[in-house]
Amino acid sequence: MKQDGLVRLLESMTMDEKINQLIQLAATFYSEDSKENTGPIREVGLTEENVWNAGSILGQSGAAESIKIQRKYMEKHRLGVPVLFMADVIHGFRTIFPIPLALGCSWDLEMAEKVAEISAREASVSGVHVVFSPMADLVRDPRWGRVMESTGEDPLLNSFFATAFVKGYQGKDPGKEPERVAACVKHYAGYGAVSGGREYNTVNMSERQLRESYLSAYHAAIEAGVKVVMTSFNTVDGIPATGNAWLLRRLLREEQKFEGIIISDWGAVEELTVHAVAKDRKEAALLALKAGVDIEMMTSCYAHHLEELAAEEPSLETLLDQAVMRVLKLKNDLGLFEDPFRGADPEKEERIVLCQEHRQVAREAALKSIVLLKNDGILPVKEGVQVAVIGPGAASKDILGAWSWQGRTQEAVSMIEGAKKIDPKILTGSEPFDYIAPSAKAVSEAVQLAERSEVVILALGEPAWMSGEAASRSDIRLPESQLEFFRKVRKINKNVIVVLYNGRPLDLQGINDANGIVEAWFPGTEGGHALAEVLWGKFNPCGRLCMSFPEQAGQLPIYYNADNTGRPAGISAEPKYISKYLDVANEAKYAFGFGLSYSEFHYGQLVLDKNVLASDGRISATIEVENRSKADGLETVQLYIRDLVGEVVRPIKELKDFRRLALPAGQKCKVTFTIEESMLRYFHSDQSFTSDAGEFDVMIGPDSANLTTQRFRLIK
Known part of the structure; x- marks a missing residue:
């Protein structure tokens, strides 16, 4: 449909029809089971007319059912406008890939794009139009359970991945590619900085810090053409994001030039009353519409109050029309007016x-996401060695993660299943082994197997429910039952490899003396096969951390690109009055960018082709x-830069580029990075984004903690 057709359609809609386009309801409202749909309708005070005119549906999948609902919807809609189906497809639809935090550890942008493309293919054929990813x-701060959905602590790496995911989901034009979907970037803005790592909590930061660290990845998704943006639950400068006009209209719309749909997160419009910035649901509707929220997810403030508000304040009808037009435009962009199904x-x-093709990509993604944290020579497992694979994660298929909406654990490959494909003689237990409270019988059986083995692979970690939304933890150590189990096994067998399933970096106190530690995250459907290939050396691990692991939880939040202080540790000769802890180092246990390999990479001298950079010039760092x-x-070769003197305090280092280098045994290769003035810009105190003349350190190495340094000067 052409633009003038959309305008005519909007003009022909009644006020009720317009408002209903801004409502999103869950799929349960459309169930043919009257008990299932009348209950929710009654609870939120909606009518059948609201339901069958709501502009979008949340969480519906399955091609046959989606077609049935779409057909019935269009029959009931006076103007035959199709409905949008949106869903939480986070890291796969039915084929589940590693959680996004794990995919971030691959540092493989082509893989991320492929994962999103396959997710879109499975979702679209099942009737989904928009994915919340x-x-x-x-x-x-890994205490926050939702770190599993992110790609980590670095603005640049997050930006690269956001771009890759959007391209994978949407392709060049999802309207012309029915196997693609519209993507929704979330959560705008700053949700990852919730205070204390506690879900739904307050965010408190300066505008400069918001711009400097938190907005870049959202902006990258917008520049890649993302169709939808979801608001966050948190406050931004004291105002909840869903009612924050400065954030959504000025920053997102005007500055970042976003023209697509803004959707609230689940219930966030009505929660403006709980935040106590709106006295009632009517005022919540007013704040959200004025802020720029186009679709209200799963509350009915718009349905009950927008018509009344527009009557009291006629100028609001213009905002209403703009919001409805954006919804109609997305439906049109996706080709739904021509083909509603x-x-x-x-x-x-x-x-x-x-x-099988999709499972193979899931396996490859898992292989590239696994991070080898420690290896005293025990890995890879030698051929012919008697191995026991034990612990709560050994036979578990709970390896998909908390956001695997359509994933089925019975379709996942466990570690034991993968290991037996390589070594059928491995020893395994028969007793179910719980993550939190294993039975004495299960523990006893596992310890006996460890005693009979030359090498023990201990599968430990979190069950899926322990990370994800509403899964914040103040103590991110392994459960005490697992630590006790580890001690028992270590006492009778000195060759112990720990494999970790988890959705966040952990405090690894209690297992640090393991001979090997393999971070598997929640690796997805093909996790067991991938782990076996890594453990037995069929695949050389190449994952690198995208989020730091603390020495202990008391250091949190901890990240590599922190600002310097006036009394930094390691510089002052004064032993006490410096920025440090009395009981633990400042540094992470495993730093951003870290990851071991079965290869041994050696870095030579860093050479700059010049040590002065003009504003329009370049420096080659080799x-x-x-x-x-x-x-x-x-090997993932990483480039960092430090601005030695800034108008505001600058981070001690910032990732600026990286190269993934495939290097055969015994070979060497020169890697060259190009440094330009644009890489040195930052947000100043007046919010201008510029660089300063002066000295900079350029650093290259295998991770953020092990770097070779040279210095150059920028002249302007």
């Missing part, structure tokens, strides 16, 4: 969802990397 929140195909759904081992490997 990517989450571009910068995260620095866009992409949904029961026969094709049966054929491609969880097909370093030689050598693989001094017998194993082909993939």
Whole structure:
């Protein structure tokens, strides 16, 4: 439909029809089971007319059912406007890929784009039009359960991944590609900085810090053409994001030039009353509409009050029309007016969802996301060695993560299943082993197996419910039952490899003396196969952390790109009156960018082709990397820069670029980065985004803690 057709359609709509387009309701409202749909309708005070005119539906999937609902919806809608189906497709639809935090550890942008493309293919054929991904929140505190949805603590890396995900979901034009979907970037803005790492909590930061660290990944998604933005639950400068006109209209609309739909998170409009910035639901509707929220998810403030508000304040009808036009435009952009059943195909759904091709990509993604944290030479497991695979995660298929909406644990590959494909003689237990409270019988059996083995693989970590939304933890150590189990096994067998399933960086106190530690995260459907390949050396691990692991939780939040202080540790000769803890180091246990390999990479001298950079010039920074081992490997060479003197305090280092380098055994290669003035810009106290003349350190190395440094000067 052309633009003038959309205008005529809008003009022909009644006030009620317009308002209903801004309502999003859950799929349960459309169930044919009267008990299932009348209850929710009654609870929120809606009518059948509201339901069958609501502009979008949340959480519906399945091609046949989506087609049925769409057909009935259009029959009931006076103007035959189609409905949008939106869903929480976070890291896969039915084929579940590693959680986003794990995908961030791959540092593989092409893989991320492929993961999103396959997720879109499975979702679209099942009737979904919009997915609530990517989450571009910068995260620095692993106590917050939703760090699992992010790609980590670095603004640049997050920006790269946000772009890759949007491209994968949307393609070049989702309206012309029925196997693509519209993406929704979330949560705008700053949700990753909730105080104390506690879900739904307050965010308190300066505007400069918001711009400097937190907005860049959202902006990258917007520049990539993302169709939808979701508001966050938190406050921004004391005002909840869903009612924050400065945030949504000035920053998002005017400055970042976003023209698509803004949707609230679940219930966030009505929660303006709980935040106590609105006295009632009517005022909440007013604040949200004025702020720029186009779709209200799962509350009915718009349905009950927008008509009344527009009558009292006629100028609001203009804002209402603009919001409705954006909803109609997205439907049009996706081709729904021409084909309301866009992409949904029961026969094709049966054929491609969880097909072997998709499982193979899930396996590859898991392989690249696994991070080897520690290895005293025990890995890879030697051929012919008697191995016991034990612990709560050994036989568990609870490896998909908390946001695997359509994923089925019975379709996942457990660690034992993967290991037996490589070594059928591994020893495994028969007793169910609980993550939190294992039975004495299960523990006793596992310890006996450890005693009979040369090497023990201990599968520990979190069950899926322990991370994700509403899963904040003040203590991010492993459960005490697991630590006690580890001690028992370590006492009778000195060759212990720990494999961790988890949705956040953990405080690893209690297992640090393991011979090997493998971070698997929640690796998805093919996790067991991928882990076995890594453990037995069929695949050389190449994952690098996108979020720091603390030495202990008392350091949190901890991140590599912190600002300097006036009394930094390690510089002053004064032993006490410096910025430090009395009982633990300042540094992370495992820093951002860290990850071991079965190869041994050696870095040579960093060489700059010049040490003065003009505003319109370039500096080439070159370093030689050598693989001094017998194993082909993939190294992630990382470039960091520090601004030595700024108008405001600058971070001690910032990631500016990286290269993923495949290097055969015994070979060496020179890696060259280009440094330009644009890489040195930052937000000043007046919010201008510029660079300062002066000195900078350029650093290159395998991770943020092990770097070779040279200095250059910027002249302007």
